[in-house]
Every structure is written in structure tokens, then in C-alpha cells.
Amino acid sequence: MKFKSITIAFSAVLALSLGSCKDQLSNINKNPNEAENPQPDYLLTGAIKNTADTYWGTTNNMNSSLLFIQHWAKIQYTDPDRYIFTNNDLQELWNNGYTKGITNLNKVISIADAQGNTNYRGVAKVLRSWIFSLLTDAYGDIPYSQAIQISTYVNPAYDTQRNVYLGILNDLKSAQLDLNVNGKAIGGDILYSGSISSWKKFANSLRLRIALRIADREPEISKTVLAEIAAEGTGYISTQAETARLVYSSSPNQNPISNLFDTRDDYRISKTIVDRLRSLNDPRLAVFASPTKDATAQTYVGVANGLLTGDAANLGLTKTSKPGAYFLAPTAPAVIISYAEVLFDRAEAAARGFTTEDAAALYKQAVTESLRQYAIAEGDISTYTQSAAVQYDASDFRKSIGNQKWIALFGQGLEAFAEWRRLDYPALSPAVAGTLNGQLPVRFIYPGTEQSLNGANYKAAVAHQGADILTTKLWFDVK
Numbered sequence: 001m002k003f004k005s006i007t008i009a010f011s012a013v014l015a016l017s018l019g020s021c022k023d024q025l026s027n028i029n030k031n032p033n034e035a036e037n038p039q040p041d042y043l044l045t046g047a048i049k050n051t052a053d054t055y056w057g058t059t060n061n062m063n064s065s066l067l068f069i070q071h072w073a074k075i076q077y078t079d080p081d082r083y084i085f086t087n088n089d090l091q092e093l094w095n096n097g098y099t100k101g102i103t104n105l106n107k108v109i110s111i112a113d114a115q116g117n118t119n120y121r122g123v124a125k126v127l128r129s130w131i132f133s134l135l136t137d138a139y140g141d142i143p144y145s146q147a148i149q150i151s152t153y154v155n156p157a158y159d160t161q162r163n164v165y166l167g168i169l170n171d172l173k174s175a176q177l178d179l180n181v182n183g184k185a186i187g188g189d190i191l192y193s194g195s196i197s198s199w200k201k202f203a204n205s206l207r208l209r210i211a212l213r214i215a216d217r218e219p220e221i222s223k224t225v226l227a228e229i230a231a232e233g234t235g236y237i238s239t240q241a242e243t244a245r246l247v248y249s250s251s252p253n254q255n256p257i258s259n260l261f262d263t264r265d266d267y268r269i270s271k272t273i274v275d276r277l278r279s280l281n282d283p284r285l286a287v288f289a290s291p292t293k294d295a296t297a298q299t300y301v302g303v304a305n306g307l308l309t310g311d312a313a314n315l316g317l318t319k320t321s322k323p324g325a326y327f328l329a330p331t332a333p334a335v336i337i338s339y340a341e342v343l344f345d346r347a348e349a350a351a352r353g354f355t356t357e358d359a360a361a362l363y364k365q366a367v368t369e370s371l372r373q374y375a376i377a378e379g380d381i382s383t384y385t386q387s388a389a390v391q392y393d394a395s396d397f398r399k400s401i402g403n404q405k406w407i408a409l410f411g412q413g414l415e416a417f418a419e420w421r422r423l424d425y426p427a428l429s430p431a432v433a434g435t436l437n438g439q440l441p442v443r444f445i446y447p448g449t450e451q452s453l454n455g456a457n458y459k460a461a462v463a464h465q466g467a468d469i470l471t472t473k474l475w476f477d478v479k
Helices: 022-028 040-056 058-068 092-115 118-139 161-178 196-213 219-232 256-261 271-279 309-315 339-351 359-372 378-385 397-408 413-423 448-453 455-465
Strands: 072-074 244-246 267-269 334-337
Touching (some): 040 058, 040 092, 040 118, 040 244, 040 256, 040 334, 058 256, 058 413, 092 118, 118 161, 118 196, 118 413, 161 196, 196 219, 196 334, 196 339, 196 413, 271 397, 339 359, 339 397, 448 455
Antiparallel strands (some): 072 267
């Protein structure tokens, strides 16, 4: 697959004096090498590719959220696994989300309006909603309603997390109305190749995800959203083929994990998930982990999270397991939302009484489809789903769904991090040599540039939300 890319110049604006007038900002923000009239297909491709790289890449996935939720661990340079971060270390999601994602998608929307192509507008709204959800899941209160309207708001105010989620739900509802299977064609779609029916299901699946994100705070709103989705009639992602994912190609457009392991060797699979998979006789262990290079008694050996550098090094690079070959392949997909996740979400909605579906049946189907995602043999799937330890417990849906969803989201660090905080399962122990006084991280810290370039709004957000530290709980994280 050949990826087209485009970058809208934006970051230079942030370095300008705050006293500059808006017209000057607008003029300076022009890139002399950039087309005056960018095409929506190029913008769409760039937004998808850049956001998928950010979501699946090093800073926000491998070097933070995958460590926090103990899918991966560090065997060299272990500071991130011990929760040691500066306010510059977790800024990539923020910077790329706004400048390479939302900026491009806002432009797609304006072009779509000019061209009368509602499908471009709908697709852009769906993707923009996903990016905003990643940002608020990680940081909490964020610029939303004023975001990237640089001609109007040089220093955008932060919206509360509650209002961001409600805004996303409204945007996705609006996107569903924009998306018309009989409407104009779109180009540059490297997720669904222009299939508008697939985008409509993707939109509903994201609405379901966000409706559950707020369910502990706003259950009636969540229930109303699900009723609206049912009435709309398109449904959700309902097959493996409809999973929202970007399938990578060979270098230079390879999977970011593959790209990193071409030159580095400082990540291993976490002992936490290896132990869990082994205790369940889970056939995904051989997919998630690589055999140790040197023969070992257990074949798959995880590394405890948060070891001191010397203690981690003593375990040996050849006697511990890298992530599995599936994830190291150049063409490994960046999954945005899987069929299995949608089934888990539908099971939870039923367990909460938001729908009349069968929670236990949907849970079993979710586990089944998670294994099918990795081509596990049907006989092994049957054995696994019938084991006592995997059975659905109707008296504690959070535990059943939380534990299995944590496994199913392996590799999707940001989403797994959000769902672990929301469902409170599995019970994780802090890093061995962690620096948070026995606590685990529950958010990203804001970029340091926000303090210097958007200081008043940054301070207002901190005053509302709480200290800008890793252990400040966000609005959706109730327990």
C-alpha cells in the first residue's frame, strides 16, 4: 500500500509571541511549499496515517500506556516503566493529535462543505472524534470547542472531560447523518477503501465505546445514546473484516513496532500478562510473546514491570521474550476498534440494563472473536471458552469483561489503559521500583508547552481537574 502524506504547518504558530495579532499569525502560518488548495483525499490519508502511527507508536504506546497496563515491560532504559517522566515526554499525542490529525480533518470538513460532499465531512468527523477521545482519555480536560480555530482562538480554552465526551457523542451522531451510502465518493480512505457503510458502523461503534466511557457518571445519557443507535438501524462493526484498522506495508510505511525493533531491543512482554495467559492456558500466549532466543524451561518469559536498570539487564536479552512475531511484522495492523471489542461493549451494555441483549452470550462471542482475530484453531477456542476460569460471572460483569478485555486489547495501549481505569480489572500491582509511592499512573501529564504558550487556560484546567501529575484521577475514572 502506498501512503500519501501531508502536513499542515501549525507548530510554528505556537512559538510566536502571544501579543502578535491574529492576521499576522494567519500569514506567518503559511507554508510556502504547501499547496494553497490541498485536496481532501491527501488530507484524509495523512490524518489516518499520522494518527495511527501516533496511536500505535513508541511514545504513547510502547513507552507509556503498554507499560502502565503491563502488556509490555522494559529490559533496558527502564525509567518509563518506573513512571519517571518529564512534561516533555508525553506530548506527542497532544502535538500530533492537534497538528497532524484535527487540523487536517478540520480542513477536510471545510472542503467538503465547499464541494457539497457530505461523506468527506462525515468521515472526517468520525476520525476527529476518535482523536479527541484519545486526547481526553489520556489527559482529561482538553481544548475541544475552540481547538485549532487559530484565526479565532490563539489560546484555546480547555473543555471539561464531561463536555468533551458529550461533544464527541454529538459529533458522531452528526457524522452518521452526513454519511450517505448513495452519496458522493471519497478518496484517500486507507481504512475502508471508501466503503461508507463501513464508516457508518465504525461511527456507531465509537459512539458505543464513548457511551460506556461515561456510563458510571451519566448512565441515562448512555442509555439514550444506545437507543438512538438502535433506532438509526445501521448497527455496529459485526465481522472481523469490518474491524477498523490500518494495515501497514513494507518500509518506510511499516508498522511502528516493526520499525522500532529494527534498531532497538529494549522492550519485552510483561511478566504480568504472561503469567495470566499461562494460568488460563490461553492459546494467545504464543501469539503475544516470542520464544526466548536461548532455550528456557518455560519458552515464554516475561519481565516484571519497573525494575531498576541493572536488575532488568541481569535477566538477559536472550532469556526473555520479545512481543510476538505477529506484532513485529512490518504489515501488522494498527487496530483502532475490533469486532471483539464491540462485542465486549455490547455485553457490558446489556449487563448494565441499557439493552435487552444477552450479556453472557455476547461475552462468550467476544472472547471467541478475540481468539479468531489471531487465527487460533477452532478446537482450541472451544476448549478455552468452556474453561471455568473464562466463564462469564453475571454477578460481577466488570471482573469478567475487564479481565478478558484487557487481554483482547493487547497492543492497543491507550484503549487498554482507558478501559482498565474504567472497569478496574485486572488488579495490577505497581512497578517493582516505581516512583509514585505505591500507586499506578492514571493519566498523562500535559505538555510543558501548554504552561508557557497557553498558561492561563492550562492553569484553569489544573484548578478544575487537579494537579498535573500522573496520579490525578480523571472524571470518567470513578473508582
